[in-house]
Amino acid sequence: MEKKSFMFGAAVTDYNFIGREEETRRLMANFSEGINTILISPRRIGKTSLVKQVKKQMEKTNKDVLVVYLDMFACKTEYELYNALAAAVLKQTESHAEKWLETTKEFLIRLTPKITFSPEPNADFSLSLGITPKTHTPEEILSLPEKIAQKRGKRIVVCIDEFQQLGELPDSLKVQKRLRSVWQHQQRTSYCLFGCKMHLMNTIFQRRNMPFYQFGDNIFLGKIPTALWVDYIVQHFEDRNRHISREMAQRLTETVENYSSYVQQLAWLLFSRVNEAETATEEQLRLSIADLLNTNEPLFMQQIEPLSAYQLHFLRAIVNDVHTAFGEQKVREEYQLGSPSNITRLKTVMLSKDLVESRGRGMLYLTDPVFGLWLQHRII
Ligand SMILES: Nc1ncnc2c1ncn2[C@@H]1O[C@H](COP(=O)(O)OP(=O)(O)OP(=O)(O)O)[C@@H](O)[C@H]1O
Ligand SMILES: [Mg+2]
Numbered sequence: 573m574e575k576k577s578f579m580f581g582a583a584v585t586d587y588n589f590i591g592r593e594e595e596t597r598r599l600m601a602n603f604s605e606g607i608n609t610i611l612i613s614p615r616r617i618g619k620t621s622l623v624k625q626v627k628k629q630m631e632k633t634n635k636d637v638l639v640v641y642l643d644m645f646a647c648k649t650e651y652e653l654y655n656a657l658a659a660a661v662l663k664q665t666e667s668h669a670e671k672w673l674e675t676t677k678e679f680l681i682r683l684t685p686k687i688t689f690s691p692e693p694n695a696d697f698s699l700s701l702g703i704t705p706k707t708h709t710p711e712e713i714l715s716l717p718e719k720i721a722q723k724r725g726k727r728i729v730v731c732i733d734e735f736q737q738l739g740e741l742p743d744s745l746k747v748q749k750r751l752r753s754v755w756q757h758q759q760r761t762s763y764c765l766f767g768c769k770m771h772l773m774n775t776i777f778q779r780r781n782m783p784f785y786q787f788g789d790n791i792f793l794g795k796i797p798t799a800l801w802v803d804y805i806v807q808h809f810e811d812r813n814r815h816i817s818r819e820m821a822q823r824l825t826e827t828v829e830n831y832s833s834y835v836q837q838l839a840w841l842l843f844s845r846v847n848e849a850e851t852a853t854e855e856q857l858r859l860s861i862a863d864l865l866n867t868n869e870p871l872f873m874q875q876i877e878p879l880s881a882y883q884l885h886f887l888r889a890i891v892n893d894v895h896t897a898f899g900e901q902k903v904r905e906e907y908q909l910g911s912p913s914n915i916t917r918l919k920t921v922m923l924s925k926d927l928v929e930s931r932g933r934g935m936l937y938l939t940d941p942v943f944g945l946w947l948q949h950r951i952i
Contacts, residue, residue: 577808578840580833583620590804591796599626603729608788611766612773616833619766637727640664645734650747654713659699661717714754721760731764736772752783771924795830815851829941865946872946886918895935
């Protein structure tokens, strides 16, 4: 496949993947030793990319560990999760479809799985198991990876993406207790749970009275440092015989506050304006930033649509560099924030919508820097 200069909107690997050495090392160690891991970050910083990259690396370097990846995003009920979990574990621990059938028969008796062969070459087989409360108890499904690991004499790491979805299931707390109580006794199976929506992830993992409190090694995935981005951008321009100064690559990165997916998107927008053998100009950078705001505008419009006037005023205050003194009378009047108790409420709501994040000592910032730019230029 042809290499893409810049990539965004999907997980990246290899040529488009940079940095994360420390996190990769830590995940590899946790996976090898069976330590549970919880990975949290804001949206589009690079969780999925990191875990997929580590899975690839594990497959190359440590044959005793099988890494299973599944995405919980589409699971809206407890049993949808069990079906997704069982299918992912069966498919990713054996390489042949015949083996899946054997293993299914051995461990999930009472099922006739349907394997669909997609007409497209190289596409995945889909495996639908039809697990329901009538066919299996939750415990039977949850113990599947452990049984396979025992039989194969290996360790299994189950990585569950968009795990915040667990907090949205009907009867969520009951399900959380169930998972935790089975998982904590498994010897050969460990878990890597990750997702965005900081607010929901924190509810699941950071509350003392919740089942997943202190479940494992908590990793907060931060931003990739500017110097790495600059090398990456300059090099990827050069690879296609185009040029950009290091100084401009740095400014590009800082414009979107090192937010992974936006750095790649903005670099792409700029790259696409530069002709072969030429060097990116100031005017081209300016136009690309406008492009970035335009392409994201429908999304941002959707985000502000349901907001009340107070909530918009609150965002306006933050965009104007108010991060902590919301309660001061001068600030409350200037930005029309209402009474002090109104401000407490505003903070809670905006945090739970993940539009703002706390960066220590009660300092609030917009979660998405480009949303901030857009508000500044187009709305406020
Ligand atoms: N290590 C990396 N090197 C280069 N670019 C990256 C890296 N990680 C992420 N990106 C960029 O960020 C984008 C989003 O990455 P990814 O989907 O892995 O993030 P995520 O945190 O899982 O997002 P979401 O919260 O939407 O699930 C990628 O498409 C890519 O443009
Ligand atoms: Mg992801």
